[in-house]
Amino acid sequence: MSLFPFSEELVAERLRFENPWWVSGEVEQYYTDMSPRLYKELFYPLVVDLTVRRAVILMGPRRVGKTVMLFHTVQGLLEEGHDPQKIAFISIETPVYTNASLEQLFTLCRKTTGKEEPKGWFVFFDEIQYLKDWERHLKSLVDSYPGVRFIVSGSAAAALRLKSTESGAGRFTEFLLPPLTFNEYIHLLDLKMLLRPSRLEWGAGATGFYDALDTGKLNEHFLNYINFGGYPEVIFSKSIQSDPGRYIRSDIIDKVLLRDLPSLYGIKDVQELNSLFSMIAWNSGQEFSLEELSKRSGGVDKNTLKRYIEYLDAAFLIRKVHRTDNNAKRFKRVTHFKIYLTNPSLRSALFAPISMSDDHIGAIVETAVLSQWMHRDWIQPLYARWPRGEVDLIGLDQRTFKPLWAVEIKWSNRYFERPAELKSLLSFCAANNLEQAVVTTIDKQGIKECQGIKLTYIPAAVYTYVVGKNTLVQKEMRIGQRIV
Template structure:
């Protein structure tokens, strides 16, 4: 188990206070491990683990607690037996009917420190906004970054070179459990396919009452194949019609929203950098873990340019950047990134193999007049920086502490 300090450093200031700590993210991204790390932190601070109450609501032994009333009564009884302040850890809370009412009541009635996890973005919408508005803080837990993957991979295979680690990361992705399989390719692929099926059935189909599962699977396949490519719901609708399946653009959007809510896909809006406005058509989508893409659909090496783009995008949002696609006249900048008033521009390519490619990737920045950092990120080993634009090997970019 690695410490995932990038998350712990953000969670740590809230440990022990009255705000509810909500950990969200795609299924099996490591939310349960984060709860364990928080418990370790509390023990280090001198808290007796007998004050902890941990419940995973996907465990059948807790099925009798999956209503608000049953859970509320159980926690009040346990708190009475424990005495003093209690530390509550609820994993996959969305399995509890009307859980928001229960959490709000517990928060009011007990001296407690509350941590909950869930695999759906709707966790923080609807009733929760009514019951707990202003009383929670959210942390999205993503699959492993390349740095985290490499740290764990080297505990299994010590001394592996950075380049070899990255080649493995390209194929396997960053799902934490793969280390338990010793990164065996066949076993890892099977695990990732099963994980994908679980996300599809439990977090998309079941939660959204989707009846046409075949249509959902076709839409997921289309988006996954076209990650990093701008398209509209109308384009998907037309494509499916050509395949003999008629579906409205509105239905397509609803299905995509279900996938986004399950943290399978991340939408990225386009921004007109000259007009300084967000464009409302033709978003891009990236997949939460490129290892799932390879295991289920294949083609990571064939589409390596898009996969590298996906990896860089996930690293940017992992570090807290808000990201858009930049449009400048007819040109497009892959990522325009902002955090706390600072900007960063990133262009991603496979290799700068020709003068034409070099001109295209560097030239896209020619109309950007500000002095914020501009990067071209590729798999080239030689530094081709020019005109104040930094060229960076993707491994170095992903492992850099900061970009400036």
């Protein structure tokens, strides 16, 4: 008797369809023609490192290219000479797989290919959230088949992370694929000719900057990135860009807020959650407190707001940035914080694309910069605020909690000509013995000294590119150290 709700042959036929390399030895050209995301270079080593007996969980927001990355990973395995009939891709949302367990599907793959020995296999389960109790199934597979690498992906990010943390200790390795960085946008559209290494250096030469060879053209693409650049599919499609709300809001935002299991976080009023997210999106980069959020949202209970923010954070839609003061002191009781969208194009989708002269452009440029820093899970950037001043972005030494660097994010050339007007930044640097700081501009670049502080000016687009590029380099080093 078949273990499947449909005939076993029907299921096997679907498996053959999803795995054309079982016959051809190749991934479909539709996927091989696509440029891989740069994050693939970080993900692939985790898949092929068989010294660690864990399943790899690829998670992230909707439409950031997780499925395409899985196919590019399959392509890499084939190019390295792995047996094509021991590589299986299974999309769990496919109707003929309904109610089938992961082990049943893996068993049928072995039976269909004739490769019965459960060793040397790479098994990819896409959209794993469609299987009830997937984490229990996956943990059992990891324990039962030590010679097999299991890789799963899912878009219900909040639920996926929660269940992975609860059930996968010691069995799962999580990998977050975020929205596109500006560096990846430049890479995918093959625009690297717009930049070249700069003589400017930061942090005693630890970080090299870039010169924009055509700042006007780079800023045009930076604005396009801000409005549409978070998702690979969108940057290549003019039709989607003409109506981003229809694509991003309905296919990405609404499904996260309405379908991706907000009940896990005790959320019953989805409309209330939706309203809160819209308000945050419009005000991305502003400082909030639970007291203020409660008033703005019509008196929603503070504990309820905490759950909403926790869910939106777990769903990779927003990030909180905590506050310190001009002496970088840590507050015992955190009452104020900033909230940023993890991807500035979410705002454009909810409301309308923004222009370079829009009143909100400064806050959205700040959101774009912070969205690159959010990819560094080993750093928690802060902002400093005190009664007479504010600095947009600071980094603390994790041992001494002393400031290491400071950045003022501006979409203006004014402060290049008038550095003395950067009173808050200069005051913060003096109070914390910082000898240098970074200031972003529209298109001015150079170094000036003011009140004994070296100010490195760099166009915001270039700085955003640099943060994303260096993040990937540092992530690659960290993954390499972990594997070695």
